[in-house]
Amino acid sequence: MRTFTIKLGKKRIRFSDRMIKEEEEKRWWILPLIVLTYLLPLFVGEYTVYLLNLVAVAIIGAVSLDILCGFCGQLSLGHAAFFAIGAYSYGIFHMTFHFGYFLSFILAGFFGALLSLLIGIPSLRLKGLYLAIATMGFTFIIEDAIRFFKEWTHGVEGFRVSRIIDLGFIKLHSGKPEFYYFIYTIVILVVIFSRFLLHSKLGRAFTSIRDSDVAAEVSGVNLLLYKVLAFAISSFIASIAGAFMAVIIGTISPEDFNIFLSINYLVMLVIGGMGTVYGAVIGAIFITFLPEWITALRDALLPPGTEISVLQFLIYGLIILIFIVFEPNGFYGRWLVIKNYFKKFPFNEKRIGRVAWILRWR
């Protein structure tokens, strides 16, 4: 616990970190949730376990995008590119060069972080929408580069990655429940890491850049350093998520990493609640299960053989629009509003303010 003092005339007031903490959280529900997470594969079938593994990848990816977009306010449409870099560099390091599993994962992460400098350094001069355009271009370029370097990535015919991870004492096949425990341990680590990140010095610097980069710079935040750090951390985690995606899917091709994937991850943040870690997790779970529900809906409503992508596009688009227009803070924001409503139940104000929350977006 750090303390610092402020002089007010003759008075000296001592502050500590804990005194200026803005919200107090009750965390009693975290332990049961973790236990439930680990018990879940006992009750569901193998296909659901496979889906839950994909959910884990989505959670890691969404949290990493949240660090960049929600915490630091750098709108990125290029997350699919980092996924692709992670997946392909894991594949190349592991399958072509026969590096170890652990080393390949770490190298994939570092490779993603290295390439993120390509956007991170110009991001000092590119603000808001320019950055969105640049990152979108980055997605297109990486997708095309995978097609271009055929001898390394096998181009459109797909790159086969081994679905087994050898931890030394146990071999994990990504279709089996054992893998589930492994990947959810990593998910929990990533979530805890990003919670700590949000409340650390680094996270405070990120949020100050999000709220106003000029004000942040004036109050002593090194803009270049912190923006590059945000990009590097985010793309490190995203690349590792991409590597896991490669392990789970088994065969990766450039179409898996198109602009739609980037948009997908942004939608997760919008639906869950941008700028909050739990929101990203909720959004990731919701969006990953959505195609399953859409397929069920298609089977129930439409004649068989209807093209699935019509319904998918329609529902995705409508969900984005409905959330943006009616609840831009997502599920988590709505949950906080409801919680606060019940917290001060007899004495609440007439209307629940919506405008105050929107300040989170910038």
Next chain:
Amino acid sequence: MVIIDGIVNGVALGCVYALIALGFVLIYKATKIINFAQGEIMMFSSYICYTFITFFHFNFILSFVLAVFAGFLLGSVLEKLFIRPLIGYPILPVVIATIGISMVLQAIAGLLWTFEPQKMDPFPMTPHQFWKVTISPVHLWTIIITVALMIIFFVFFRYTILGISLRAIAEDLLGSMASGIAVRRMFNFTWGLASALSAIAGVLVAPIVFLHPHMGVVGLRALPAAVLGSFGSIPGAIVGGLVLGLSETIAGLYLPKEIKDVFPWLVLFVVLIIKPEGIFYRYEQKKV
């Protein structure tokens, strides 16, 4: 004579890029957001033109005009429905909302016209011969229509009260509100105008790329053109589009196909790293 053909093709492609980029720039100037649904509006209105030609058997010019009107209507309806409630929001949610619009439009196009690519080539096939240059009618008409539109736009922004008030809004929103310009109606009009432009571009580009619900990606390729000519400058968008189209076609003659497809984005990257303000940059004061 390959290089001259390349130049002609490049100018035609550049004209299409310029039209779409102009749409981006118009919306950006008025409302300070980028409309990522521009390409999809383009796709939708060229499908409407296609429907008029094949199902109602209208002649081409009539259906072209009708498609442009449909584009105008589509743009203003979309603005009214989804962008109007978001006035005053920060840019990010509005931009994501336009992405949502683009997805919905793709889905509706898929429902109405299926995902089979359709061919629409209403222009005559026989190429014109000028002096030593052969030029196909599509390219000729693209260039003629674009030049005519540029002249119309110049006159519109210079001499009509509507154009002047659009410029005033771009310059100073509060001031133009105070002096009695109906700003909201103008936003709506801007969206309609930009959508009509992209409808024209869509009909002109449809013979080159097949009609397909995912055709809107072509529209996104005009974004680098707008960036190249500094977002928010109308002559910049035109010059940017021409430069981009020319360089893409000429590079396509010498480079492998994979690079040609992402060429606009490579150009964008180079521009953003070297000179992110673009060519036609005008100093703009920004309040913090």
